[in-house]
Amino acid sequence: MITVWGGQTSRSIRVVWVLEEMGLPYRLKQVDMLADEQDPAFLAVNPANYIPAIQDGDVVMIESIAIMEYLMARYGPTPLAPAPHDPAFPAYQQFLHLGEAGLATLLMPVVVSRFLAPAAERENWGASWCLQAFQKRLKLVSGRLAVSPYLAGEMFTAADISVTYALNLAQRNCGVTLGDAEQAYLARTTGRDAYRRAMARSFEGVDT
Numbered sequence: 001m002i003t004v005w006g007g008q009t010s011r012s013i014r015v016v017w018v019l020e021e022m023g024l025p026y027r028l029k030q031v032d033m034l035a036d037e038q039d040p041a042f043l044a045v046n047p048a049n050y051i052p053a054i055q056d057g058d059v060v061m062i063e064s065i066a067i068m069e070y071l072m073a074r075y076g077p078t079p080l081a082p083a084p085h086d087p088a089f090p091a092y093q094q095f096l097h098l099g100e101a102g103l104a105t106l107l108m109p110v111v112v113s114r115f116l117a118p119a120a121e122r123e124n125w126g127a128s129w130c131l132q133a134f135q136k137r138l139k140l141v142s143g144r145l146a147v148s149p150y151l152a153g154e155m156f157t158a159a160d161i162s163v164t165y166a167l168n169l170a171q172r173n174c175g176v177t178l179g180d181a182e183q184a185y186l187a188r189t190t191g192r193d194a195y196r197r198a199m200a201r202s203f204e205g206v207d208t
């Protein structure tokens with residue numbers, strides 16, 4: 001059984017969403033990243049103390065996109081991951097990684113400045129720069145959605161799972177206003193049954 005260590009509104013939703021799309025059994029353990037003390041069992045899995053992480057038999061993995069790629073490769077094939085010879089593959093690969101490396105990562109300084117920094121440090125140059133860089137890179141998503149319903153093309157893939165998390169985070173916690181095309185796109189991706197199940201599981205509580 002795959003164990004996912006995650007949190008309710010964290011990047012673990014990407015992992016749980018992939019598991020739900022693929023119909024794989026898993027159990028979910030909630031980690032409170034703001035707690036003063038962390039569960040030693042979790043720290044044994046990820047001594048760097050961040051989520052998501054998975055345990056699958058002897059395999060331990062950290063980093064949401066890497067975990068998604070592992071699950072799709074180990075338990076696929078799945079339409080979530082187009083094969084390398086598929087014409088959709090280059091765009092798939094690009095947007096799968098853009099979602100974290102190019103978008104969500106830039107939002108972390110914005111989130112911690114807004115919600116965790118001392119009042120005097122909330123408005124800071126670094127966080128403003130990150131937000132501007134995010135807006136610039138968002139043009140890649142908007143341009144793609146102007147010509148296709150999903151980021152890899154006609155079909156929903158894991159690239160959409162990756163980028164949907166980043167767009168939701170931007171809207172929810174960073175004051176970013178998305179355009180009509182991006183809103184319609186989010187309605188398409190988050191309207192999927194597997195997303196609804198993943199959200200329900202993530203908010204359900206702790207699996208033993």
Ligand SMILES: N[C@@H](CCC(=O)N[C@@H](CS)C(=O)NCC(=O)O)C(=O)O
Nearest residue numbers: 010011033050051052063064065100
């Ligand atoms: N690049 C990592 C980012 C992970 C990350 O930033 N996780 C957040 C929750 S969504 C976290 O645990 N933050 C607390 C920390 O880093 O101390 C991934 O995609 O998994």
